[in-house]
Amino acid sequence: MASSSRSKVEVEGSIPQSMTSRAPTYHLMTRPAFGAQGRRIRLFANHFDVKFTMPDTVFYQYSVTITPHDARDKNAAQSKVYGRKIVNRLYEIYGKELKNKRFVYDGERSLITIGPLPHKNFEFTVVLEDSSARATAGRAGDGSAVGGDQKRSKLSGFVKTFIVGIKFVAMFPMKSIALALGGSEREDGHTALRVLDIILKRQQAERGCLLLKNCYFDGNHTRIFDVGGGVSGCRGFHSSFRTTNGSLSLNIDTSTTLIMKPGPVVEFLLANQNLEDPRRIDWEKAKRMLKNMKIKAVHNQREYKITGISKLPCDVQTFSLKERNGEGETRTVEMTVYNFFKDMRKITLTRSASLPCLDVGKPERPSYLPIELCHLVSLQRYTKELSSQQGALLAEMGRQKPGERMRLIADSLNDNRYENDPMLNACGVSIDKRMTKLTGRVLNCPLLKVGNMEDCIPRNGRWNFVQKTLLQPCELLHDEWAIVNFSSRCDLSHLSRELTKCARNKGSNFEEPSVLLEEDREWMRSGPMVRVEKMFKKMEAKFAGPPRFILCVLPEKKTCDIYGPWKRKSLYQFGIVTQCIVPPKNIRDQYLTNVLLKINSKLGGINSLLSVECKRSIPLINQTPTMILAMDVSHGPPGSSFPSVAAVVGSRHWPLISRYRASVRIQSPKLEMIDSLYKPGENGDEGMLRDLLLDFYKTNGGMKPAQMIIFRDGVSESQFMEVLNVELNQIIKVFEHLGDTTMPKFTVIVAQKKHHTRFFLADSPENVPPGTVVDTTVVHPRNYDFYMCAHEGNPGTSRPIHYNVLLDEIGFPPDDLQKLVHALSYVYQRSTSAVSMVAPVCYAHLAATQLSQCFDLSDTSGGELPIRAGVPQLPELHEKVRSSMFFC
Incomplete structure (x- = not known):
């Protein structure tokens, strides 16, 4: 059994060349018991009870x-x-x-x-x-x-x-479903469920809906909204059969996807490229955007699929046409597309004579259509990356309040009339039209400690620092930091005064910076890398050595092209902690406080702690050295071949569960399993986990973790066994490589955000309260899982996180595990509200996303990053920031 007195990690010295790997084969654990603590509330879930009267089918x-x-x-x-x-x-x-x-x-x-x-x-x-x-x-x-x-x-x-x-x-x-409800893991039970889903899909396909996995979109104009750039949001529905605790249910929820705005192709391209003149269209970009899209030709009402765009304009592009003379002889003539439609079809082209044609043929035999005769057909997915403005509008328009969402779900069930489906009737399936009733529990908000060990009591998942100070504030002397400005509209002197004033009010000793740098106006037309280089050279002239911290004012949000090069230069080359901001016109104390929280965390301070952290009273953790890991993989934009970015964060300074360090690597595109947790190399183990374990060892007086709680984000149910038997076995190999003879106890939890279960209060149109947990009725009939809404879900409908406990060697009682997960939503140092998912998973996602923006991952030539086995390799972070919460 693991204990705190076991042999220490060998940081230096010989490493065993060969060891017998423990590498056990794991199986998903079953539910040990149900939780009982918390205030009970009556809920509805968007699950509808399913009966099947012909089990012998x-x-x-x-x-x-x-x-x-x-x-x-x-x-x-x-x-x-x-x-x-x-x-x-x-x-x-x-x-x-x-x-x-x-x-x-x-x-x-x-x-x-x-x-x-x-x-x-x-x-x-x-x-x-x-x-x-x-x-x-x-x-x-x-x-x-x-x-x-x-x-x-x-x-x-x-x-x-x-x-x-x-x-x-x-x-x-069909009876295999009944066996699955009893806890059987027979594969034919899953197959039978897939068949029932296919039956629902067939009905939607016959209606002409756009089908995306188990979601469907019928294109009803009342469910379509514009998000700009020729793109529309389309509201639809999700439906899937689920085996739950004691019954079969149909899960129905609203869903939103992006479609290309139907209509004239030229109008779409102008909107997509934000232009007014068709002559300025970027046709290479248009070709990538339109490839494989379907269009309808207005002159013959036929549909085509776009395969390319002609290199020449319509009045120059020619094709071979065979024609007969009066004596029946044929000859081949070359004719332009423009003249063909003008002379042969009596169609005068007014807009597209000087524009390229759409190619709807094949590479060996192109076929051309004038672009002004082409309209995009409806319900075609838009899979390109959205701008920040489009993303914000999509999020705003795609959400519904709880009462509205319940109504839409009920309308969907009624509109589809599943009771009339001949295949469902043939296999004896009937669907109740009432939402499932169940009982949830509301856990108490955890108590926080802020400056001077003062109590801070969250209300509805939120708290603030009004008349309070930070628990461990950092200090910045005037010659240790600078403010740089890439935005001409920001008054740096005012910003400096207000930020230092806010910091002092929160207990931080911030002196106004000695250096305020404005970007020279002639640099603004240069590329982002040039602008960043020039700013750093200007700053080097002001400091004898690199400053400790830089506040960077960007001209627009973090998606601007300066952000990546700026972070790369500061984190990798100089080892400087930076905070990028886009201040509003009216800078208020709340905004400055939020900025200060991030700065304090990055510089090593602590904004607040859980009271149980301070008292060392977290069950099963405070008595035994415990490390919390969180793992996530960030993938490139849809349809791209960009490499994926894997991130792992590990807790430090046990028994705290609020401070973390990150390790980030690049791996093959779309690979969800992290393949470099353990990676033998010329210098021993070069994997992601080794540095995190050594950091835990150094920050805990030479103690190794005797227990590890591992949170994994972003994997589906079909990948649970890979998490246990691929990723966990890599972790075991790291310990073996470090000379560990006794493994720690592992608890492995998958956190799922992308699911369609929602909860609604039975007696109120409002959201369920923060801290709501559900581990009965709609959970898995065999596996150990629960749903939790730790956050306040307004202004839309709360989306619970679905936690799946794959392994629990530590042996948490269900109530203790649920309270720990709930508490971990309150240790997020970037804000003063509980987050929906445990904070370490949020940190892993931030680390992966931030470092992926530092480099051009589309460049696989090795120009910007070295290439190994076809995958770009990130350089080491500068040693000055490696152990900081730079991602916060």
Whole structure:
């Protein structure tokens, strides 16, 4: 058993070359008990009880392969939209051969029936009459796109032929769901649930909805709102079947996604690039934006998919056209796209003569359409990165108050009329239209200690420093810091006076800085890296050595292009703690206090502590050296191949649980599992965790952690076992490498934010109170999990964090673990309110995001960062800031 008296970490000296790894195989733990503490409240959850009256129903799964008769129809055979059309057409033609057996098809490879088909293998020929322009692309004489292969369209005759193979794969009974409700982990229970989800998806697909996993969007104009830049927010709904504690439920929630604003393509590009003149459009950017988007040609009402943009404008771009003379002889002539539509189609192009054409053909046979005849069709996802203004508007418009959200959810259930779905009826599934009633508990807010060990009592998850001081304030002498200004509208003298005044009122000895630097106006047109370099050179002339702290005033929010180079220069090259701000026009005390909280934390001060930290009374932690880890991975923008950034933060100065240090690495794109917690190298273990463990050792008088509480963010249920058997085993190897013969006890908790369970007060339209915890009724029937709303959810609806306890070797009683998780939402040093997720996870996310902005991760040439195994490598942070809370 681990204890505080075990052998110390060997910081120096020989490291064992080979050791027998413990590397056990873990399994998800089951729920040991339910929590009992807290004030009980009546709640509704957006889960609807599901009954199934035919438990003997058996699902049969068949694989579907669609092979085009013509190889050039390969893309159509792989399309979900075409797949559904093909299979629906198959049923119309061959329904009798299939005994008119009803089925659901997922649009890809799986077809599900209730009961078996007559045979295990089928092969059918399906001829699909296609009115879309993909079948006619290249036919010059039909008034559609021009160019390409005319012979192709004449032979096609507007039809496509496919060979459809159906082959039996497996069978699984409906009763497997009942076994799952009893705690069984049989795979066929999960499969049966997926089948029920596919049935719901099929209904939405037939309605023409945009489907995203288990979310659907019908494009109703009342649910669409503009967010600028040619982008719209679209409100829709999520629905999925869930096994819960004792019952099967249907989880329904509102959802929001981004779509491209339908309408003229030119208007979209002008809005997207913030232009007024089409002649100034960046066509390379437009090409990336429009690729694979669907458009409708207004002159023939046919739909096309954009494959590219012509290099030449419409009145110069030519294509080959075959024409016959009066004697029946044919000849090939070159004609511009503009003249074709003017002379042959009698369409005068007024806007796009000098603009490029849209290519809707293939690389070997392009087909062109004038851009002014093209409109983007509705319900097409927008997956590019949003500006800060767009993101703020999306968040504002996408949220609903609890009462409104409940109404929208109820409307969705009524509108879909699941009781009339023939497949649900065939398998005996009925859905209650009333939300699930349950009992929640409200935990008391933890007591905080501020300056002079004064008590600070949060109210509704919030507190303030009015007439209070910081617990451990830092000190800044006038020659230790500077303020630099990249924004011409900020009065630095006023800012300096107000900030130092606020700091003194909060107990900090801040002297006004000796250096106030304004950016020279002629630098403003230079690139961000040049501007930062010039500012640092200007500052070097004022200081004998690097200052201890710099307050940097940016011209706009942190997304501005100066932020990354500034942080890189200060953190990596000079080792200077910096705080970037964009002050409002009227600087108030609350704003300055929030800035001061971040500065104090970065410089090593402490704003507040939990009372239980000060009293050393945290159950199971204060008696045994305990380290808290939090791990997160930040991925690049959607659709990009940017490397991912992994961050781990570790607690220091046990028994405190409020101070942390970070370690950050870059890894392969979209890789969710952290692959460098342990990393053998030329100098021994070069992984992320080693430095955090040595820091814990140094800040705790040579004691190693005998217990580790590990929080993991951002993983789905399907990855829980990887967290235990990949990431946790890496952690074990780190201890072995450091010469540890006895492992600490581990408690591993996954924190999930991306889920669709919401709670509503049964007797009030307001949000559930901060501290609400739910561990009954809608939780997993077997695994150890609970939901917690630690924060105040206004102005929208509170989103609880779903905590999944994968392993608990420490042995926390449920009440103690829930109180610890609740308390960890109050140690976030950047604010005076409880955060929704435990603070160390928030810190890990901040560290990953901040350092990813310091470098151009899209540059994989090795120009900015060294490349190893195809992945950029971050340099070491400067030793002066390595152990600071620079991310705070």
